[in-house]
Amino acid sequence: MTTEAVVSKRPAGRKLAGLFHGRPRLQVGALLAGPTAWLVVLYLGSLTVLLVTAFWTVDPLSGEVIKGFSVENFESLVNEPVYRDIVWRTVRTAIMVTLTDAVIAFPIAFYMAKVAGRRGKAILVIAVLMPLWSSYLVKVLSWRTMLSQDGIINWALNPLGLHGPGYGLTAVWLVMSYLWLPYMILPIYAGLERIPNSLISASEDLGASPFTTFRRVILPLAFPAVVAGSIFTFSLTLGDFITVRLVSNSQFIGNVIASSITNDLPFAAALALVPIVVMIAYLSVARKLGAFEHI
Amino acid sequence: MRLSRRARGLLRTAVGVGLAFIYIPLIVIGIYAFNSSKILKWPPPGLTLDWFTKAFESESARESLLTSIEAGLIATAIALLLGTLAAMAVARHRFFGRETISFLVILPIALPGIVTGVALSNTFTQVLGIPLSLLTVIVGHATFCIVVIYNNVVARLRRTSGSFEEASADLGAHTWQTFRFVTFPSMKTALAAGALLAFALSFDEIIVTTFTIGAGEETLPIWIFRNLFRPNQLPIVDAVAVIVILISIIPVYLAHRLSREEGGAAAGKGGGAADIAEVTAAP
Structure with missing residues (x-):
């Protein structure tokens, strides 16, 4: 009570x-x-x-969405070469951007984590972080002006008798590699930071050359972090359509989704499933490689 | 690591080239903001401050800036709440489906933004019958911001032992008291760093926004995008962009300070670097 x-x-x-x-x-x-x-x-x-x-269709006369069941959208995705080309172009660019970023990012991340002194490290971390906080569009706009006919790239190359890439697929590859670079540097840096220096010393004391230490000790331990970074570079490339529109005349998956969403929502939905499927496959491999610890 | 002189030199060169690659475009766009001509030809024929005056006078730019801040603040608040709850469940409890929760939280940022955008807008307009507005933008932003808070808090909770909470309970504190006096103080800086990053993500987002925003509304990135294609507006857009870059130094500095303070608190554990990773490791 x-x-x-x-x-x-x-x-x-x-x-x-x-x-x-x-x-x-x-x-x-x-x-x-x-x-x-x-x-x-x-x-x-x-x-x-x-x-x-994605299984719905649009009435060609009235333009209204018919909420039935039809595989029409998937048929045109598979059968029409235009869409096959677009999907392949997008995936290929995503692969190239990811590889490029891994190659540029690794030395920077390695220097930050294992070579630079305390102060140098702090400065580099800020230097890499800064562009991550500045606007995406600003960076694309900058590249758009730099790549233009009268831009700084041609201005610098013309005296050498060379010419910049101009707008096109090369520009898309270049700009996207630029945009997503910090997303690759930071996970690799954090992953390298986690490798105890004593492991590296042990390898050196046992007589391994720096190259062997790098190949046999550092690289295997840092690889999951590289995969973690690649999730972002790959996914961001797969879904982007604004950069593509601003520095090329090409069509990527995103452009087709963006342009068909008002007139043919079901087709846009079917097309949006492509990056979902690709990314889920990518993520399940990445998870097996231990990348999720590094996101 | 012991490196030969040559290897060190090569690495330094690679870092230098990488940093030049990162900074040259930002410097170029910065210079164009002072360009006296409307044509973006390099080198600029002369310099002027006109575009900055015009940028400050532009009402639509100001309004879109306020819209972006509003969306960012509300999305961050939602993400703070949901991300912290999920993190506490995953870091402090064992239950069936725990792994699935971390996968689920990562998914909205691992899938391309266009997928999130199209899926949400489709559900709002076709299923729920909710017209697109700033509210739907906020829902979209909050969805991909949860992961940032979640990651920060999980990392922090893993590094602070659960035994403090047990001790608190043993000493007679009830659930709220333990949270208020033990758990919350230990994750305060992680929350602040996560919130900064979540806000920045939302503030800069354009793809999810494009698909979820209502007809009459504009966030700052949408404003920039719409004005890019108007030749008369381009220099003003550039000036706005430079102002935004300058403002963005504040959160970078704050995030760095937060991680440094933590480095001090977790001294002896190599905590500083782990914290920097916490602040940064998510787009």
């Missing part, structure tokens, strides 16, 4: 706290209710609706 009276006098918050006490399952449930509602119901739900939408 008396305990009950005491309990009922407590404020509601305390009562709830008492309810959670010693009930870990209830705690987990309460913690996860909000995040799963958002991510499962809203986000995964939307992806599922997108999948369903």
